[in-house]
Amino acid sequence: MLIQPVSHYVRIHIGPPEDAKDVVQEVFIAIWRGADSYSGQSSVLSWVLGISRRKVADYYRKKYRNAQWMTRESMDDDRIMEVKDEASTKEIAQIVQKVYWERLMQRLSPQARELIYLSFVLGLTYGEIAAIQEVRPGTIKSRMYAVRKKLMKLIREEGLT
Amino acid sequence: MKEWECGEIDLLLPWYVNGSLTQEENAQVAAHVAECVSCRNQLIQLVLIEKPIQEYWKHPIDEEQTADVFDSIMTAIGLNQGSPSSFTGHLLEEILQDPVPSHWLTSILSFIWDEILKDTAVLWKYKAQIQRLIQEAI
Numbered sequence: 001m002l003i004q005p006v007s008h009y010v011r012i013h014i015g016p017p018e019d020a021k022d023v024v025q026e027v028f029i030a031i032w033r034g035a036d037s038y039s040g041q042s043s044v045l046s047w048v049l050g051i052s053r054r055k056v057a058d059y060y061r062k063k064y065r066n067a068q069w070m071t072r073e074s075m076d077d078d079r080i081m082e083v084k085d086e087a088s089t090k091e092i093a094q095i096v097q098k099v100y101w102e103r104l105m106q107r108l109s110p111q112a113r114e115l116i117y118l119s120f121v122l123g124l125t126y127g128e129i130a131a132i133q134e135v136r137p138g139t140i141k142s143r144m145y146a147v148r149k150k151l152m153k154l155i156r157e158e159g160l161t
Numbered sequence: 162m163k164e165w166e167c168g169e170i171d172l173l174l175p176w177y178v179n180g181s182l183t184q185e186e187n188a189q190v191a192a193h194v195a196e197c198v199s200c201r202n203q204l205i206q207l208v209l210i211e212k213p214i215q216e217y218w219k220h221p222i223d224e225e226q227t228a229d230v231f232d233s234i235m236t237a238i239g240l241n242q243g244s245p246s247s248f249t250g251h252l253l254e255e256i257l258q259d260p261v262p263s264h265w266l267t268s269i270l271s272f273i274w275d276e277i278l279k280d281t282a283v284l285w286k287y288k289a290q291i292q293r294l295i296q297e298a299i
Contacts, residue, residue, distance in 0.1 A: 092206050093209055099213065101216070105217055120214045121214065121218045
């Protein structure tokens with residue numbers, strides 16, 4: 001069922017549970033009403049996640065006028081915090097078991113969590129993710145690179161504390 | 162075939178891990194990591210973190226909340242009396258209008274079941290009928 005990925009996607013971006021629930025409902029109503037417009041060019045999952053993304057954007061647009069949630073600027077936060085001292089593979093292997101993932105994930109930006117979710121959990125191609133986020137595939141690849149660096153830094157920090 | 166540089170390969174590694182690269186990209190990455198220690202280490206790191214990441218998102222969605230969402234959507238859909246939007250919808254409507262012997266239903270449902278699951282809107286609209294058909298068929 002699509003409710004799981006849609007709920008996860010919405011909750012990555014919207015903290016208050018009631019608000020997230022409302023947005024999930026809006027997504028599914030939009031799917032129903034827009035079913036005829038599904039062209040079959042993308043997978044159903046990508047199409048649905050594209051709708052989810054637009055509904056999340058609508059939520060923030062209503063909530064904060066001129067909100068820039070998911071802009072290049074917000075993604076750059078991850079890039080700025082890029083790591084200098086990268087953990088080695090051996091270290092990662094040793095500490096990955098000790099990491100408290102719940103806390104680690106919360107230390108990542110929603111945009112970073114989204115990218116990780118779409119690729120590692122849903123297994124989407126970088127092209128599909130680019131279509132959902134309405135950017136070029138190259139942008140997704142470089143964003144993911146920055147997210148990986150940040151993730152490895154946090155794994156090292158969390159695993160050693 | 163021109164060999165790709167480390168930079169190009171490194172950017173593709175997350176999608177090598179999730180198995181979604183094209184055949185050509187896949188072959189390039191596989192050949193490169195077999196030779197390049199640095200890229201291989203990056204790949205190992207990604208493989209190591211893949212499972213814990215998937216575990217993190219394994220938490221089931223709150224059932225009560227899912228039911229609430231489902232009810233609200235059904236209400237909204239109930240207001241929308243449009244025609245079915247897909248092949249599966251039309252097929253289901255035909256089945257429902259002109260009932261077929263129950264032993265046929267099992268094979269018809271098993272044939273279109275994957276399509277029904279993919280088409281969430283149709284699934285919702287016909288949920289009650291589908292359940293009834295399955296019960297009758299069984």
